[in-house]
Amino acid sequence: MQQNARIAVIKGDGIGVDVADATLAVVSAVLDRVGLPGLNIDEIAAGAGYFRDTGRDIEPGGEERAAESDAIFMGAIGLPSVRHADGTEISPHLRLRDRFELYAGVRPVRAYPNAPQRLADPRAAGIDLVILRESTEGLFYSAAVHGRSQIIGDSEVRDTLRITRSICERLHRFGFRLAEKRKARGGKGLLTCVDKANVFASMAFFRKIFDEVRPEFPDIATGYNYVDAQALDLVRQPWAFDVLVTENMFGDILSDLAGGLVGGMGMASCAEIGDHHALFQPAHGSAPDIMGQDKANPLAAILSGALMLDYLADRTEFAAYADAAKLIDEAVMAGFSANRLRPMEFGGDMGTRAVTREVIDLIGESACA
Ligand SMILES: NC(=O)C1=CN([C@@H]2O[C@H](COP(=O)(O)OP(=O)(O)OC[C@H]3O[C@@H](n4cnc5c(N)ncnc54)[C@H](O)[C@@H]3O)[C@@H](O)[C@H]2O)C=CC1
Numbered sequence: 001m002q003q004n005a006r007i008a009v010i011k012g013d014g015i016g017v018d019v020a021d022a023t024l025a026v027v028s029a030v031l032d033r034v035g036l037p038g039l040n041i042d043e044i045a046a047g048a049g050y051f052r053d054t055g056r057d058i059e060p061g062g063e064e065r066a067a068e069s070d071a072i073f074m075g076a077i078g079l080p081s082v083r084h085a086d087g088t089e090i091s092p093h094l095r096l097r098d099r100f101e102l103y104a105g106v107r108p109v110r111a112y113p114n115a116p117q118r119l120a121d122p123r124a125a126g127i128d129l130v131i132l133r134e135s136t137e138g139l140f141y142s143a144a145v146h147g148r149s150q151i152i153g154d155s156e157v158r159d160t161l162r163i164t165r166s167i168c169e170r171l172h173r174f175g176f177r178l179a180e181k182r183k184a185r186g187g188k189g190l191l192t193c194v195d196k197a198n199v200f201a202s203m204a205f206f207r208k209i210f211d212e213v214r215p216e217f218p219d220i221a222t223g224y225n226y227v228d229a230q231a232l233d234l235v236r237q238p239w240a241f242d243v244l245v246t247e248n249m250f251g252d253i254l255s256d257l258a259g260g261l262v263g264g265m266g267m268a269s270c271a272e273i274g275d276h277h278a279l280f281q282p283a284h285g286s287a288p289d290i291m292g293q294d295k296a297n298p299l300a301a302i303l304s305g306a307l308m309l310d311y312l313a314d315r316t317e318f319a320a321y322a323d324a325a326k327l328i329d330e331a332v333m334a335g336f337s338a339n340r341l342r343p344m345e346f347g348g349d350m351g352t353r354a355v356t357r358e359v360i361d362l363i364g365e366s367a368c369a
Pocket residue numbers: 015019075076077078079080089093264265266267281282283284285286287288289290295296297298300345
């Protein structure tokens with residue numbers, strides 16, 4: 001029986017490289033701790049720097065190798081100084097989301113003790129929600145494949161907002177199942193459909209399909225919010241929510257807002273899951289303002305690594321990875337509780353390498369399942 005998963009790793013640009021290295025070190029330590037063989041890593045060159053140097057955004061054969069892996073892990077891609085002629089940045093990851101139908105963008109938002117709380121209300125300590133961002137269509141449909149935008153000379157440019165039944169049915173079912181899974185662990189069992197169904201026919205369609213799927217999950221409570229009101233509510237009462245299911249662009253914006261509520265983008269983990277493939281990466285970008293300075297908080301990436309192990313564990317041959325995922329989550333929680341994780345991102349004294357070492361130490365000290 002195969003025991004070590006094959007992971008395609010795209011480190012990408014800027015801090016993406018540092019946080020990917022941090023994650024690989026933590027994953028290697030945790031697998032060692034639970035007595036499992038390390039991952040079989042296949043590193044693939046891609047990103048804006050690679051494009052600047054070669055004229056290609058991913059190395060030849062890279063997408064095919066990613067397709068053959070058990071999961072893809074990515075740091076971050078993009079440099080504002082490297083662009084296509086139409087002004088857009090180099091984003092092969094959008095094409096990968098499209099190609100592999102990674103429609104379910106899972107972005108957990110969780111408050112940790114001693115991490116900054118941007119809201120004065122003590123209930124903010126209980127923030128624990130997930131933004132489920134559709135990740136292949138919506139307003140990113142044109143952007144998913146470079147050249148899809150309609151450029152009408154120098155007088156007009158159009159991008160398309162596309163919502164399809166096929167993706168939406170799977171997305172909403174994924175949202176209900178996620179709410180069920182969280183309810184089984186003590187969660188609220190609440191799925192909120194976040195849209196703009198008052199204005200756009202595409203969004204009314206998104207909500208219609210939500211309503212069609214809803215009767216299949218009678219144990220999950222449902223709610224609706226227009227996206228503008230949802231932005232307000234994420235600041236006013238984020239503790240009231242459980243899983244928010246939303247369109248691609250809305251989810252992109254709301255997930256940065258929500259990351260800010262619990263410390264910053266260095267806390268914003270992400271899994272992009274399809275029916276046959278999955279890609280894991282922090283929700284943040286390459287952060288050119290801090291790159292090369294050992295200042296990046298690697299926890300978003302490390303927690304995305306835990307999401308990857310959890311995903312792999314759902315497949316019979318890798319079931320034991322669940323223990324490793326749990327150990328990473330517990331180490332991060334224990335590290336914050338004991339004030340041993342103090343990322344520079346929120347004024348602490350620990351850079352990327354120090355945070356990574358501390359997580360590895362915490363894993364080493366933990367009692368194995
Ligand atoms: N999925 C991806 O690969 C993404 C790529 N990008 C790309 O990244 C580049 C920079 O984009 P920005 O808009 O600046 O977004 P960004 O997420 O890279 O940075 C936004 C702000 O958050 C801070 N930040 C982000 N991650 C951090 C971390 N781990 N630790 C500490 N601070 C962190 C940055 O220093 C910056 O102040 C662009 O080229 C953009 O297109 C942006 C978002 C997602």
